[in-house]
Amino acid sequence: MTLDIPSINDQLTDFDQLFTLWNQIQHDSSEIVFDFLKSQWLGRGWAHVSAALRDAIAGMVWEIYANAFEHARSPVGIFSCGQHFPSSQELKLTVVDFGFGIPYNVRSFFKKCRKAGAFDAANCLKWVFQSGTTTNPVGTGRGMGLDLLKEFVKINHGRLEIFSHNEYGLIDEYQEVFIDRDTYFRGALFNITFRCDESYYQFAHDKMDEPLFFLRIMR
């Protein structure tokens, strides 16, 4: 599949063509989307960032895309914008889908439970960021995207904001806040700030020689 991606210097006079372009990106074109993400979109301004940090951030951004591909059911695809701020060593990204929204998916998942109505919007958002939760009915789900993203943002000293329906979430190293708002957005919007600091992208390391499938049980 060949994608004619507009460059930053192109004049987008025909937005219908752009929407058509993104609609062509089907599920089986994930590698094409990711290569564009890593080399062209995120790729600008990486001159002073190590390959390891670049790859770590690219992987985290992909987690958001993968989560949206799996759950959002957005009829016009997923939109992204962002900017690298070299002076503050920050990368600010916004990823938006126009799907059903996180609260809808959570309530649909629990629709058989008579208490599903008790899930107000703020609790729905809080639920999806709990470790191990998924609305995928077939098991552990395709990814741990939101849980992993939350952990990375905290270690990275970054910031994550989520808007979906009338719900707002804010996650950073100091807090996790989920509140209901008066404004409403049907899909889901992620506002992320990554610190492009070599010190802040690796999780706390267990011993490297510890067995992978070791699980310490605390009693």
Add this chain to the structure above:
Amino acid sequence: MKVAILNIIGENCITLEDGQKIYSQILPELSAGHKVELDFKGVGVFASPFFNAAIGRLLNDFTRDELNRLLDVFNITPVGRDILKLVIKNSARYYDDPDYRKNLNKILFEQAEVC
């Protein structure tokens, strides 16, 4: 059995479909009791869908002791290892305790009523 991930998947181990390729390849070997070595040399980017499909789901088929004995992972970046360990932890919790999700949901419903 040695599996060079770079030759099969490439530099980016991110999609569930690619994880399924690896799972399909290694499952028969593990089921036969053969040791499997996954070499991630040259792989730079990792994401949880790949690991969920390739490795996490093995916890539905084998015990942790069996996997520690039969499955080795080499040349994986520190970030890749971090993500893999989180995926394994998540999968182990899901497959080890059938009541885990039921209990978690019960707690969340109770919290919702209090709010």
